[in-house]
Amino acid sequence: MRLSTGGTASASGLGPEVVHTLSRETIRPGADHSGVTRDPFVVVGGDAAGLSAASKCRREDPDREVIVFERGQWVSYAHCGMPYYVEGEVDDLLSLTTLGPEEIADRGIDLRRGHEVTSVDTARQTVTVAGPRETFEQSYDDLLLATGARATAPVDGVERDGVFTLHHMDDAAALRAFLDPAESVDAAAVGNGYTDDAYVQQYADREPPTTAAVVGGGYVGVETVEALAAHDLEIHLFQRGDRLLPPFGEPVGDAVAATLRDHDVHLHLGCEVTALADGDESTRVEHTDGETTVDMAVVGVGVRPNAELASAAGVATSTSGAVGVDDYGRTNAPDVYAAGDCAVAEHVVTGRRTWVPLGLTANRAGRAVGATVGGDPTPTGGVAGTAVVKAFELECGRTGVLDHETAREAGFDPVTETVTAGSRSGYYPGNAETTVTLCGDRDTGRLLGGSVVGTDRAAVRIDTVATALTGGLTVAELERTDLAYAPPFSPVWDPVLVAAKVLSSEIED
């Protein structure tokens, strides 16, 4: 899963009951190299973007005071690892965290967990913080909004017992405890100092589920299906549209559907879930094809940027609802940056500001903002929407623009070809069919995007296409790229080259 979200502050959170305002003078000011005292670099959100920024700023400018406010208890955790913890491929929940509070302190970062930033005053350069004991103001010289995204829940009944969204570490802990109660202590699902133990324990104490519904056929849904299947559940996957993994395109979606069916998953395509309701110690999934009763459900139908804090402060957002930023992550408010799943980024193909919440994007943009704030102006880099997902033995990747409507809106005349070729020399053991789709612009020949699906090292091959997008290559130039060949790893013509060859001649005609 590519989300990096460590969603923290939102304007809809707890209202401050007691506002205890500290004057600027009461906060120890840092001093820059010129000896002028400065207010700290304040970061809202303690996950990928926020802690990358904090760490990088401290490395660039070790004298700079950096404060990170995190609404929850979890910091610096790998959102994308949660399905694998639920599955049991990963045995220790804490292994999903990159940095513990001690390591963060060692970096000279003042991390405040359980502190929610409830408002920003961009004129006075202060934030209001609701802490565990008091609410106070904190002044800043630079501010980073790294508030992440959150799961959307457009289905009635998402809040009920036995229904999960798998968007927070506590959800992962609870789900693993539910599925695998005997192992849940070893798996550090409870008592680890972060988890909401009461929430998790209630699931550990129950009879494990034997049937499950997964609502949504995007990557959260697909990864969740794999995770649940490892616990031998009967699984029903509901997808409103006719295809799984829509951003990956038809060849990938069809291949994933076939693989899920091979693993005895009940696919309900073109079937919208309208409500999750109480059954008898179970959940009744009401959908457009009828009803299905299950022991548990996971809803993964979408995410939304946590941009309310920014909006309320008058920081401009884009049509996607994410915070608008320039190439350096700067918002329209002075000294206010945004990075990660709450912010837009420039798309390398369309050149437009796009909201693509991805883990690498968040880490990189956060790091760039930290460098900029620390005195080394650094662009955050573009996004190509590169994503990979595992569906049992199947590896899927996508990058760039595959959808013809999106391509046309960006001014291209898209043409797409799909090929299936071997992953290795045909005579070498382990050779497996690899399906590559490439989309190009008929007018200029430029490569616009691609997807890969297969069982043998297919996912990593999408990086070739993503790199070609960064280089602005034409399809013909990709076709002539000197990729690696050796029988155990690739045929003479790598599947990506075969696809480029076919699309290139289609474009030339």
Place this chain on the structure above:
Amino acid sequence: MRLSTGGTASASGLGPEVVHTLSRETIRPGADHSGVTRDPFVVVGGDAAGLSAASKCRREDPDREVIVFERGQWVSYAHCGMPYYVEGEVDDLLSLTTLGPEEIADRGIDLRRGHEVTSVDTARQTVTVAGPRETFEQSYDDLLLATGARATAPVDGVERDGVFTLHHMDDAAALRAFLDPAESVDAAAVGNGYTDDAYVQQYADREPPTTAAVVGGGYVGVETVEALAAHDLEIHLFQRGDRLLPPFGEPVGDAVAATLRDHDVHLHLGCEVTALADGDESTRVEHTDGETTVDMAVVGVGVRPNAELASAAGVATSTSGAVGVDDYGRTNAPDVYAAGDCAVAEHVVTGRRTWVPLGLTANRAGRAVGATVGGDPTPTGGVAGTAVVKAFELECGRTGVLDHETAREAGFDPVTETVTAGSRSGYYPGNAETTVTLCGDRDTGRLLGGSVVGTDRAAVRIDTVATALTGGLTVAELERTDLAYAPPFSPVWDPVLVAAKVLSSEIED
């Protein structure tokens, strides 16, 4: 192994005893679309470049007469697959051939096996061909020299019994028969209609070897070691220099040396073999550290382009000895092309004509010449020297310019960094150390080359670097490329990105 060589004609071959000259009139001329009769497209050499050209020309222009002269019996075979046949990973020798004579005939190609082209008259546009029964002249309208390369043998005693070069299919057949006589019939080592059966059978009839020397620590040597190790031989690998796989650089060479030692291979680094001499039913390897007696030896110390036919005809060659060509594979002689392991190609980093005999290069250049001759002028594409090699569980890749001397000669100020990073998220099973080296130009920041070594999908990652070279990316641009991230496939920061990050900050400083 990356060589594509199907070495065929060489000027040093059999002299024509009877020259039976056919006049132009005696050869059925093709007719182009304008109705003008034309002499055929003649191809010298029936392997990767030659047959790719012949096939593509016939597809582009189905009326065109195409004749391929192949000195030997084997055509269209995967040179790079031979070590895996010897190893036993591949069970059927014929599976290494892509096209059989019937399929070639079905494409409308007039293939003449056992026909050696002994000279070219570029003024009269004819070639002299020594066939099985007679020697004759063949006129051409277009000529492609696809004569491949051959193994060099600078060591005395290479021709002796029990010593192999593993450069021809017959060598692979003989070696497999020697190592694995019980299986050699099943493995189609003899009696397949191509092999020199008498040569192979003499090895099948012997006691299998138990000790072996491999002379040369390049990829032929390394792949041969793996192949022999599968048959439980005691193996001595001799390398004149101090490092294995020199073009891959030190980090790869060191990792391969460690892996070979782990597999009980006796490494003799910095040790030159001076002669291979008769022992008692064995081979005595005389080297700068003494002598080692073994049951068999494989020599893989280098290759040389088969350019003598071209030179003798006055076709210009480069300092490497390979045939000089332009972007379309054209030599300095009218209507004479060269492609594959006998010809140079433009290096995508240095812009210079370079001799890099590689399988993909040969296939692509041949195909491009075929298209050009067939009426659709197509550039052959550049080379980056991208190569991958398997050494037991280790996957190694390299591309571009890694060597600082080469980089300086091309006008760059090279700087190199090496990092070791995880292949997957640290918590995900199967994560393995991956070492990436990148070389960049300090002046411009441009990426010049790279290498990768590791056990988990390391080889395929070199394609990211190769594609970045084609795109002319700077190291900083590579650092900001949107590569794929999902725990089972890559950490947030792919090892290639980690290396780019480190090198980029080194270049900026």
